[in-house]
Amino acid sequence: MEADGCYLSCTAVAEWTNAQGLTTRKVSYRSAQLRLIRNNLRQMLIEIRADKANTTIKLVLKGINVLNRFMSEGKSTIKFAEERCTLFLSNAPAAQLITFLKTIFVKMTGQPEGGKQKSKNPLREQLLSNGKLGGIQDISPATNAELDLAKEKALLVAASRKTVTTPSPSTIRKRKLTDSNTPKVPIAKKLYANPTAVPLTDEQKTVLEAVLRGKNIFFTGSAGTGKSFLLKRIISELPPDATTATASTGVAACHIGGITLHQFSGIGLGTGTIERCCQMASKPACATVWRRTKYLIIDEISMVDGEYFEKIEAVARHVRKNDRPFGGIQLILCGDFFQLPPVNKMSETKKFCFQSKAWEKCVHLNFELQIVHRQKDPKFIKILNSLRIGRITDEITTMLKSTSSQKIEKNGILATRLCSHVNEANDINESQLANLKGTPKTYVANDSDPGMTKTLDQQLPVPGKLTLKVGAQVMLLKNINISNGLVNGARGVVVRFEDETPVIQFRSGEIYHATFEKWSVRTTSGNVIRRKQIPLKLAWAFSIHKSQGLTLDCVEMSLAKVFDAGQAYVALSRAQSLDSLRVLDFSGRQVWANTSVLEFYRNFRRHLHDIEFIPLGKKSQEK
Structure with a gap:
């Protein structure tokens, strides 16, 4: 019902002021339901109803000003000029809020000029709308015609803003479009470029629906099946104040706008006993975060050690004083156990999360995404799916060996070059940069909190200090212009400097004048720290671990030094296609899958059908 954009669940505060700007009335609803309605005069209203109260507020959407700068964080402000009322919205699921604001914008700009249809008998309709017959009706979802009209008007207003002459037809048109009935939304750049509007596949919708039904889930899939994309969408559908997004690594956490699991848990590396871990997590600041969390997301779960998972599950029950699994927190787990395994610096043995006692009692439903989005070549996808489970055939070996001589430079x-060890990649980048002639240019990041520089270095892909020369091979670290191929992972070379700014030519031929971009990291306390830096990194070489999650359009590798199951698969699956890949000295011995993981996925797939059709309660009873 909420999906049509006419409903919103959030925290709402309405504040009325007098002519002098002094507050005359204030109403706060910690948990409110908003819906768009229309009366018999065809006026559109927002109805605000508290979850635990019978009171209802109705505000006419006329002469409004919408502030949507922070809507991606679940916040927005709507000012009703005529009623001298300001409506503050917060803790809204970002996707729901964006759709709600977009519906307001579309419905109001998509109306005939004048903002409402003329009535044959306005007095009669006024009486009906105020009488016992009510006359209130829900707003219908936005139609394609309304969307097209709203976009057309948005473009006209955007064009009119570019003029510097007065008066002119465009500015007159602008006044008409921003009359008392049209929302003064900063024109729909954010609303129409909304990332949550990208349609989900059927399999992705199934996972999202399970989350919204309150189930603890684990979803997996091979490299390139859109796991991170789906995870971001899930995060956008949940209330921000009660949702904690984490990942096993800093880079993965940054990718979904979260923090590392170690930061969140408050138990460090988890080397102490369970009793000691519970003591550490019970400190006021850490305990507050644990208690307010209703939804816990863990990305790259394959790299979380099983013993660590058991400890934080026990910590959750202890700190929250709740004996239900994970203290009653809803879990959303994501990852691929065929990729990089757990890192446990205190022990040589690796224990996967699914091998822990906590896993079986905490995870309700399992899903596997099947559709690969990163690679388009069915032949290459088939090769990668075989490599993922450690299956090597003579045909695969021949095909990968044949890439060793192909020219992929452009x-x-x-x-x-993808390397099995971080130090090897760093050494290659430093030596190649030193070999280039010319004057180096160094760019130092601007961090919002200099005391958190070390944390930012650990969690962000962008370096705190970047040194470049003409001829330096670089990688773009942020989506700048998707339609032009300027995306995270795109490869380029520094061709010159203009006004101290590096100019990059990419493999596609696109030229980019690099400017400082911003990255944000959320701390456990909820504060946000930011870094501004040129969105580039030296890219003669990368470690396989650091490449996880990237799509590379020009990559070569020697897999002779791989030391972990799944490492070769992760490296090979970074490539977009066989044509953009060069594998040196390939051998079937470099590819293998962990036997415990193979067994887990066999059982996992065997039960997928049962999980889909047998109600959870019934299945639990049969056990």
């Missing part, structure tokens, strides 16, 4: 961009 427009001066060399192939990025």
Whole structure:
């Protein structure tokens, strides 16, 4: 019902002021339901109803000003000029809020000029709307015609804002469009470029629906099946104040706008006993975060050690004083156990999360995404799916060996070398940069909190200090212009400097004048720290671990030194296609899958059908 954009669940505060700006009335609803309605005069209203109260507020959407700068964080403000009322919205699921604001914008700009249809008998309709017959009706979802009209008007207003002459037809048109009935939304750039509007596949919708039904879930899939994309969408559908997004690594956490699991848990590396971990997590600041969390997201779950998972599950029950699994927190777990395994610096043995006692009692439903989005070549996808489970055939070996001699360089961009060890990649980048002639240019990041620089270095892909020369091979670290191919992972080369700014030519031929971009990291206390830096990194070489989650358009590798199950698969699956890949000295011995993981996925797939059709309660009883 909420999906049509006419409903919103959030925290709402309505504040009325007098002509002098002094507050005359204030109403706060910690948990409110908003819906768009229309009366018999065809006026559109927002109805605000508290979850635990019978009181209702109705505000006419006329002469409003919508502030949507922070809507991606679940916050927005709507000012009703005529009623001298300001409505503050917060803790709204971002996707729901964006759709709600977009519906207001579309419905109001998509109306005939004048904002409402003329009535044959306005007095009669006024009486009906105020009488016992009510006359209130829900707003219908936005139609394609309304969407097209709203977009057309948005473009006209955007064009009119560019003029510097007065008066002119465009500015006159602008006044008409921003009359008392049209929302003064900063024109729909954010609303129409809304990332949550990208349609989900049927399999992705199934996972999202399970989350919204309150189930603890684990979803997996091979590399490139859109796991991170779906995870971001899930986060946008949940209330921000009660949702904690985490990941096993800093880079993965940054990718979904979260923090590391170690930061959130408050138990460090978890080397102490369960009793000691519970003591550490019971400190006021940490305990507050644990208690307010209703939804816990863990990305890259494959790299979380099983013993650590058991400890934080026990900590959750202890700190929240709740004996239900994970203290009653809803879990959303994501990852691929065929990729990089757990890192446990205190022990040589690796224990996967699914091998822990906590896993079986905490995870209700399992899902596997099947559709690959990163690679488009069915032949390459088939190869990668075989490599994922450690299956090597003579045909696969022949095909991968044949890439060793192919030329994948283009427009001066060399192939990025993927290395099995971080130090090896760093050494290659530093030596190649030193070999270039010319004057180096160094760019130092601007951090909002200099005391948190070390944390930012650990969690962000962008370096605190970046040194470049003409000819330096670089990788773009942020989506700048998707339609032009300027995306995270795109490969380029520095061709010159203009006014101290590096100019990059990418493999596609696109030229980019690099400017400082912003990254944000949320701390456990909820504060946000930011870094501004040129969105580039040296890219002669990358470690396989650091490449996880990236899509590379020009990559080569030697897999002779791989030391973990899944490492070769992760490296090979970074490539977009066989044509953009060069594998040196390939051998079937470099590819293998962990036997415990293979067994887990066999059982996992065997039960997928049962999980889909047998109600959870019934299945639990049969056990």
